[in-house]
C-alpha cells in the first residue's frame with residue numbers, strides 16, 4: 001500500500017498507460033480520479049476499481065479546455081478534500097509530419113493537448129500544493145521528449161516542451177514541498193495509434209529508420225510501475241528527472 005491515503009488525478013485514464021496507472025495507484029491504496037474526455041471509458045475504469053475494493057471516481061475532462069481542468073480539480077477537492085499526486089498522461093500523436101508538412105491546425109491541436117493542457121493542470125495543481133505544503137507531479141512525456149525523430153515535428157516539440165516544463169517546475173518549487181518528474185516511454189502497446197491522422201509518408205519513412213533499434217514494445221503496466229515509484233514517497237529525493245522506460249531504446 002505505497003499510496004495509502006493519497007489522492008491522485010490521472011488524466012487520459014480511460015485507456016492505455018493512464019488506465020494502468022489508475023488501476024495500480026488504486027491497488028496501492030490511492031483514491032483515484034479517473035479522468036478522460038471519453039467519459040464512458042473513464043466510468044468503466046472507475047467501476048472496475050471500485051468493484052475490486054478500491055476507491056475511484058470518473059471525471060469528464062478535455063485537457064485542452066481550461067474550464068474542464070478547473071472543474072476537474074474542484075471535483076477532486078469536493079470528493080476527497082485534497083490532492084497529493086497529479087499524473088498528466090493524456091496525449092495524442094501527430095501524423096509524423098516533418099516541419100515542412102505540418103499544418104497550423106495539427107500543430108495547435110497537438111500542443112493544446114500535449115503541452116498547454118499539461119501546463120494548465122500543473123499551474124492549478126501547483127497552487128493547490130503550495131496551499132497544502134506538499135504535492136507530486138508525474139508527467140507522462142515520451143522518448144520523443146528526449147530524442148529528435150520518434151514522431152513528427154509537432155509531437156516531438158510538444159513533448160520536449162513538457163520536458164522543459166518538468167525541469168523548470170522541479171527546480172522552482174524544490175524547497176516548497178513539491179516534486180515534478182517525467183516518464184519517457186518507448187513504444188508501448190496502447191490505442192494511441194488511433195490518434196494518428198493524415199500520416200506523412202516521408203515523415204513515417206524517416207522515423208522508421210530508427211524504430212528498428214527499439215528492443216521491444218512495452219506493456220502499459222511497465223510504465224505504471226515507474227509512475228508508482230515517482231508518485232510515491234519512495235522517490236522523495238528524485239526531482240526534475242525525465243526517466244526513460246523503453247527497454248534500452250534511448251540507450252542506442
Ligand SMILES: NC(=O)c1ccc[n+]([C@@H]2O[C@H](COP(=O)([O-])OP(=O)(O)OC[C@H]3O[C@@H](n4cnc5c(N)ncnc54)[C@H](O)[C@@H]3O)[C@@H](O)[C@H]2O)c1
Pocket residue numbers: 011012013014015016017018035036037038041061062063064089090091092093113140141142143144184185186187188189190191192193
Ligand atoms: N503508446 C506509446 O507508444 C507512447 C510512447 C511514449 C509516450 N506516450 C504518451 O503516453 C500518454 C498516454 O498514451 P497511451 O499510449 O496510453 O494512449 P491511449 O490512446 O491508449 O490513451 C490516451 C488516453 O488519453 C485520452 N485523451 C486523449 N486526448 C484527450 C484530451 N484532450 N483530454 C482528455 N483525455 C484525452 C484518450 O481518450 C485515451 O483514453 C500520452 O501522453 C502519449 O503521448 C505513448
